[in-house]
Amino acid sequence: MNIDGLMEKFGGNGISFEDYHGFPAVRMENEFSSTLVSVYGGHVIEFKLPECEDILWMSGKSLFANGSPMRGGVPVCFPWFGAAPEGKSGSHGCVRNAMWEVSAAGIAPEGGNFVTLYFKGEDFELYYTVTANYTLTLSLEVNNLGVADFHFGGALHTYFNVSDAEKIAIEGLHGVSFLDTVINENGIQDGALKIDREIDRMFRSCGSVRIVDPGYKRVIHIDKYGSDSTVVWNPWIDKSKRMPDFGDDEYHTMVCVEAGKVPRIGDGGVVHSGVPFELRQVIRVELLD
Numbered sequence: 001m002n003i004d005g006l007m008e009k010f011g012g013n014g015i016s017f018e019d020y021h022g023f024p025a026v027r028m029e030n031e032f033s034s035t036l037v038s039v040y041g042g043h044v045i046e047f048k049l050p051e052c053e054d055i056l057w058m059s060g061k062s063l064f065a066n067g068s069p070m071r072g073g074v075p076v077c078f079p080w081f082g083a084a085p086e087g088k089s090g091s092h093g094c095v096r097n098a099m100w101e102v103s104a105a106g107i108a109p110e111g112g113n114f115v116t117l118y119f120k121g122e123d124f125e126l127y128y129t130v131t132a133n134y135t136l137t138l139s140l141e142v143n144n145l146g147v148a149d150f151h152f153g154g155a156l157h158t159y160f161n162v163s164d165a166e167k168i169a170i171e172g173l174h175g176v177s178f179l180d181t182v183i184n185e186n187g188i189q190d191g192a193l194k195i196d197r198e199i200d201r202m203f204r205s206c207g208s209v210r211i212v213d214p215g216y217k218r219v220i221h222i223d224k225y226g227s228d229s230t231v232v233w234n235p236w237i238d239k240s241k242r243m244p245d246f247g248d249d250e251y252h253t254m255v256c257v258e259a260g261k262v263p264r265i266g267d268g269g270v271v272h273s274g275v276p277f278e279l280r281q282v283i284r285v286e287l288l289d
């Protein structure tokens, strides 16, 4: 459906539609925040609060091409995380590289706005509801369209905008075991996680995380539900140079904190027939004096 058709069907009450690099996108404007969600990929692009630096980070070198993922915002990684399984292609699943549909949009009961995007796969369907008020709530509902259990890997792969990656502290993971995929070794997190090298750690954690950012005088609180894996990633110098859709110096201003079900460190996700599964990430900003 084109932008005019989407406006006619869902526009109003803070909901509008616009072109974002050739794809239709939903803009949610309310008294709390301004949020942009691309229908391509079901990809949250922006979450802006007044008097606050952008919460989400987008690469200045992102691709915006059919069949390619966008770099930044919140890629929806599903139905696999990381390298593609036998017979499939592309890292982090297929749904971030395809058009979704808008199935609902309007005023959220809890205040602000919501949009629900729909994706139909071969043996699964997704209803992804993004709710924007003073918080950003990302709720991915997975339905199993078959009879047998549906096994998956996935994550809400959120890119956060930070003042200086070397000056932030990521709290909430003390004592948590992780797989460091850079050196392929297991470890236990000691205190807050600091970034002074390539970080690509899969934490066995169901808990909340905080990004303490003195430069932006804020703490980003990240809660999650339905997730046993928290992935923290910063590509640092060499990996940044190897990625064509990532600026060589962009690693200074971003960190990924991802809520997922990652089979490499856990059981992955299982969706029983007729029983919806929900993966949710909730983002809230606390301003410091």
Ligand code: TA6
Pocket: 069, 082, 091, 092, 157, 200, 231, 232, 233, 256, 258
């Ligand atoms: O965030 C964890 C990770 O799996 C990293 O290893 C890195 O590859 C990142 O995701 C980005 O993956 P992408 O396929 O989007 O380039």
